[in-house]
Amino acid sequence: KIINIPPGTNAKEIVHILEKNEIIRKNNYLFIILIKLSKLEAKLKFGEYNLSPSLNMLQILNKLARGEIVVYKITIPEGYNSIQIAELLDKKEIVEKESFLKLVKYGEKSWEGYLFPDTYEVPKKYGAENMLKLMLSNFEQVAVDNKLINKAEQTGFTMDEIITLASIIEKEAKFAEEKKQISSVFHNRLKSGMKLQSCATIQYILGKPKEKLEESDLEIESPYNTYLYKGLPPGPICNPGIDSIIAALEPANEDYLFFVLGDNGRHIFSKTYEEHLKNKNGKNDKKGAWH
Known part of the structure; x- marks a missing residue:
């Protein structure tokens, strides 16, 4: 049975809680005496405990003193x-x-x-x-x-910058195997002085994600708007997993600059804007890294 011992509970109150929950017998003064004699009263920890009437008083006391709380x-x-x-x-x-x-x-x-x-x-x-x-x-x-700090130093990026990039990759990627390719797009754009144009950063600004972004969304004034400003945003947009962090550190060795979400849920990557337009299959979207 899960028994809760609230913060600040003294020995008498603990006994009352245990009696009420039928873990020990009513009017069990022996338990209070045991607590006093053991000098464990100050060590008793609050929290939820899994206790049973089959436990003897010393076992219960030891559980409370050791803080064997339910996790x-x-x-x-x-x-x-x-x-x-x-x-x-x-x-x-x-x-x-x-x-x-x-x-x-x-x-x-x-x-x-x-x-x-x-x-x-x-x-x-x-x-x-x-x-x-x-x-x-x-x-x-x-x-x-994973030697992340050493790897970050080798890339020329700070750890904060790598985590920021990893957070964008995390939100853009639908499948783990695409993460390093998506990373290559962003690395190539950063090297070329192009804007990242990541829709994930727009969704972060909006707070509540939209199924489809509108033209006006891409013009929201914010340092996180990678359609307006070059380089990485001021900080991460989420908390990325290790796969995304590794992808940010070790991008695929590709010349990709664009990607688009295909009908099968996977991304199609391209090296030129002309290729990208073909991949978009005539969709009337604003030029960007992701659509």
Whole structure:
């Protein structure tokens, strides 16, 4: 049975909760005496516990002292932005949305892009600070395991720039095997001084994605508008997975400058605008890297 011990609960209150949930007998003064004699009262930790009447008092006490709280698996999908992550964590009662978002954005900077998407095992009421530290620590470990910082230095990009590019690749790619090709398009455009013209950056500006962007959307004034401004946007537009980060670091060795979504859901890549027009099959879209 899942029993919740709220923060600040003292020994008598814990006994009352256990009695109420029929984990121990009523008027069980022995349990309070055991807590006092063991000198563990200060070590008892709040949270949810999986307890049973079959456990003896010492077993229950040890569980509470060791903090053997119930943990829940929560999966953060690749490509979620910080708001989506905060909403998911809030819904699962792991953190409070606003508290988490305040910590993600510090001053003019943000941890957007570094909230590593993965499956985490955490208790309820884990707290914004703990959750943020856990996700950043996970990113750091992934970075070490995959030598991301060394690889970024070899490309001539900063780690922030690589994560920003990876976040765009994450939102553009429909299939993992296309990521390095999409990366090659953006790398080639950056080298050529062309605008990235990524629809994913427009969707980020809009907040709520549209099924089809309109001409006016491409003219929204924002530093994230890669149709208006050359180079990378100021920061990541989501939190990319490791495949997208590797793709940003290791683009396919191709001369592609354009891609279009085909009828089968896969992208068709081209080296010239003329080719791109043919691939678009006569669609009346504005010239860009993605349509």
